[in-house]
Amino acid sequence: MIAVRRLSLTLGEFVLRDIDLDVAEGEYFVLLGPTGAGKTVLLECLVGLHRPAAGTIRLDGADVTSAPPERRGIAYVPQDYCLFPNLTARDNIAYGLAGRNRPRAEIEARTGELADWLGVRPLLERRPLTLSGGEKQRIALARALAVRPRLLLLDEPLAAVDPSTRDEVCGELKKIQREGRTTVIHVCHNFEEALTVADRIGILRDGRLVQIGSPRDIFRRPRSAFVARFTGAANLLPGEWADGSARAGGFRFPAGGRKPGRGWIVFRPEDVEVRRGREGAEAPDDGEAEKAKRTGVVTAVSDRGPYLRIEIRTAEGLFVAAVSPRDERIGGLTEGENVEILLPFDRAAFIEDADDGEERSPRRSS
Amino acid sequence: MSRDRDSGRSSRLRAVLGGFLFFYLGFIVLVILANVLWLGRPGAGGGPSPWTFLWSRPDLRAGLWSSIRLSLVASTITSCLAIVLAVPSAYALSRFRFRGAAVIDTIIDLPIVVPPLLAGVALLIFFRQFPVGRFIEQHIVPVVYTRTGIVVAQFFVASAFSIRAVKAAFDGVNPRFEMVARSLGDGPFRAFRRVALPLARNGIVAGFVMTWARAMGEFGPIMMLAGATPGKTDVLSVSAFLNMSSGHVEASIAIVVLMIGLAAGALIVFKKLGGKGYLW
Numbered sequence: 053m054i055a056v057r058r059l060s061l062t063l064g065e066f067v068l069r070d071i072d073l074d075v076a077e078g079e080y081f082v083l084l085g086p087t088g089a090g091k092t093v094l095l096e097c098l099v100g101l102h103r104p105a106a107g108t109i110r111l112d113g114a115d116v117t118s119a120p121p122e123r124r125g126i127a128y129v130p131q132d133y134c135l136f137p138n139l140t141a142r143d144n145i146a147y148g149l150a151g152r153n154r155p156r157a158e159i160e161a162r163t164g165e166l167a168d169w170l171g172v173r174p175l176l177e178r179r180p181l182t183l184s185g186g187e188k189q190r191i192a193l194a195r196a197l198a199v200r201p202r203l204l205l206l207d208e209p210l211a212a213v214d215p216s217t218r219d220e221v222c223g224e225l226k227k228i229q230r231e232g233r234t235t236v237i238h239v240c241h242n243f244e245e246a247l248t249v250a251d252r253i254g255i256l257r258d259g260r261l262v263q264i265g266s267p268r269d270i271f272r273r274p275r276s277a278f279v280a281r282f283t284g285a286a287n288l289l290p291g292e293w294a295d296g297s298a299r300a301g302g303f304r305f306p307a308g309g310r311k312p313g314r315g316w317i318v319f320r321p322e323d324v325e326v327r328r329g330r331e332g333a334e335a336p337d338d339g340e341a342e343k344a345k346r347t348g349v350v351t352a353v354s355d356r357g358p359y360l361r362i363e364i365r366t367a368e369g370l371f372v373a374a375v376s377p378r379d380e381r382i383g384g385l386t387e388g389e390n391v392e393i394l395l396p397f398d399r400a401a402f403i404e405d406a407d408d409g410e411e412r413s414p415r416r417s418s
Numbered sequence: 419m420s421r422d423r424d425s426g427r428s429s430r431l432r433a434v435l436g437g438f439l440f441f442y443l444g445f446i447v448l449v450i451l452a453n454v455l456w457l458g459r460p461g462a463g464g465g466p467s468p469w470t471f472l473w474s475r476p477d478l479r480a481g482l483w484s485s486i487r488l489s490l491v492a493s494t495i496t497s498c499l500a501i502v503l504a505v506p507s508a509y510a511l512s513r514f515r516f517r518g519a520a521v522i523d524t525i526i527d528l529p530i531v532v533p534p535l536l537a538g539v540a541l542l543i544f545f546r547q548f549p550v551g552r553f554i555e556q557h558i559v560p561v562v563y564t565r566t567g568i569v570v571a572q573f574f575v576a577s578a579f580s581i582r583a584v585k586a587a588f589d590g591v592n593p594r595f596e597m598v599a600r601s602l603g604d605g606p607f608r609a610f611r612r613v614a615l616p617l618a619r620n621g622i623v624a625g626f627v628m629t630w631a632r633a634m635g636e637f638g639p640i641m642m643l644a645g646a647t648p649g650k651t652d653v654l655s656v657s658a659f660l661n662m663s664s665g666h667v668e669a670s671i672a673i674v675v676l677m678i679g680l681a682a683g684a685l686i687v688f689k690k691l692g693g694k695g696y697l698w
Contacts, residue, residue, distance in 0.1 A: 099601050121600035128601040134594045138616050148602030151612065199602055 053077045053235050054203055059097065059107030066093045067259040071107065075203075075237060075252075080229045082246040083239045085256035086282065091239040092131070094256065095205050098237070099128045111202060127201035131208040133192040135180035141191045142167075142176040148199035166194040170224070185212040186221070193224075197232060204228070206238040210245055222248045243283045247271070255279050271320075273401055277409030280318045280401065286372035287319040287395075288409070293402060301368040303344045305397040315404040324373035325394040326362055327381050343394040346371075350389045360385075364393055453674050468668035478661075478669050484649060485657035485673075492565070492653060493633035496572040497580075500633075501626045504580030509614065511581070512588035529578045538642025541574060545643070567644030568651055572633040580629045583693055587621020588614060624693025631684035635677060 100121035291300025294312035348366035
């Protein structure tokens with residue numbers, strides 16, 4: 053549907069480097085990255101706001117790299133929605149069709165149809181200033197969809213949405229994609245949000261797409277320390293592996309038929325098991341067992357509602373575990389207690405990456 | 419305790435700052451008051467007040483009316499021309515990044531900053547001594563010492579105001595609006611007409627009002643380029659000057675009071691419309 057090849061652009065302090073991106077017809081693609089990674093700039097490049105310094109953008113095979121926005125058929129909902137403040141909600145939705153001099157009956161029919169679909173009919177005579185964030189967003193979506201775009205671009209659509217209605221809005225966006233058979237590219241910085249809606253996710257860091265894959269894929273097989281950290285895989289052990297076995301710190305465990313390499317061995321917090329330990333007892337390091345055991349001291353416990361986030365200091369460093377608050381083995385766990393942690397080898401992700409993936413230069417929001 | 423001291427200090431600070439502010443404010447108000455009161459004060463030896471005297475002289479009154487008419491017509495023509503020029507120019511300055519933009523910006527501000535009288539001298543040289551100006555003068559429209567000259571002199575200065583004010587209006591419109599309009603199918607012209615123009619409308623009207631007020635008050639360049647011929651090129655400001663020179667102070671002061679009223683009205687409209695970016 054849309055095919056981006058080796059796209060590069062410098063815009064002030066934002067840089068895009070060699071972006072390769074394909075989004076298929078009807079797909080919901082999420083561009084995920086920290087603030088300042090260039091997500092909005094990439095989106096604006098696709099709309100036609102910036103001309104890339106190099107590279108091509110093809111839409112259904114046609115090169116649109118230097119086509120003006122009005123010839124692309126890409127609709128765009130900016131982060132602040134940009135509803136025309138001088139027009140009613142109705143006229144906002146009708147804007148694109150009115151500009152194409154469509155018959156009035158057609159404009160009214162399409163506006164009404166979208167208003168019903170998105171549940172905004174009672175708002176049609178209101179001006180944007182009098183609308184809430186969520187209402188504005190629906191009007192902006194309707195305005196974008198009214199022209200039946202080939203591709204819909206959403207910039208941080210959940211940024212201004214109340215957390216309690218987040219799931220509802222996500223559902224709405226999925227409905228637009230599925231029932232409206234729209235291809236969507238959605239920009240956000242929140243991995244959970246991406247997981248909820250995405251068919252595929254592309255992760256952007258410092259203007260480069262560092263990994264593209266299904267949410268599962270990115271969740272389970274991060275290809276860099278950065279992606280691992282960004283998706284919440286908090287436990288990164290520097291290690292190396294060769295001949296079917298891996299070493300990381302004091303751990304030794306099977307590494308399958310992996311090619312020799314060095315980098316990071318990653319455990320997601322929810323894969324780390326925590327048990328109450330016996331005072332001062334060092335667990336035996338049964339190297340080739342299913343799980344590596346370590347003892348440590350709890351340094352923090354925070355209740356995140358659905359799970360408890362526990363930080364444990366061990367001889368190998370700090371581990372983060374996410375455990376169910378119903379887990380009876382750790383009921384009433386407090387700071388300072390001795391615990392045993394178990395790392396299941398089969399859940400480990402291996403990353404060949406010299407970089408530690410820490411964010412060094414946080415930059416201005418796009 | 420320390421809160422009391424702090425609030426004591428802060429109220430003393432307020433008093434000091436207020437003192438400075440009110441000093442200037444009082445100065446302005448007293449000057450205005452002096453002129454208004456002067457018009458109504460009893461004449462020397464119990465004679466008529468200057469205002470009554472003015473009304474008793476049909477010749478002075480007629481001159482005043484013709485000056486008012488001339489000023490209104492000339493300033494309105496000038497402001498219309500200036501705004502027609504300013505809307506596209508200001509949009510270009512606001513939206514496009516191009517080389518030399520800073521230089522262009524500076525050149526456009528020059529007519530505002532150059533002393534007005536000298537701007538008039540410069541215009542005179544242009545129309546009398548420079549081939550382009552001479553060509554216009556001889557083959558298109560005579561400018562020097564004509565009523566056309568009034569509009570040209572006003573236009574030269576006032577256009578800079580228009581561009582400033584209208585550019586501020588366009589700067590206040592997020593370009594993303596036009597971007598969204600274009601993603602919905604509008605070409606650049608249509609996006610300008612349907613989005614940028616309506617959203618900048620108040621600022622443009624405010625700019626028009628300010629340009630008009632400035633044109634009404636223009637004096638130096640008109641004196642130089644159009645001359646000060648009574649009954650021909652004596653717009654209000656020129657007329658005030660001529661009346662001062664010929665001893666008809668009451669007519670001058672009447673113009674002063676009228677102009678203060680117009681200026682206040684223009685400022686109120688300008689600010690009500692949220693106008694920005696003026697620079698006298």
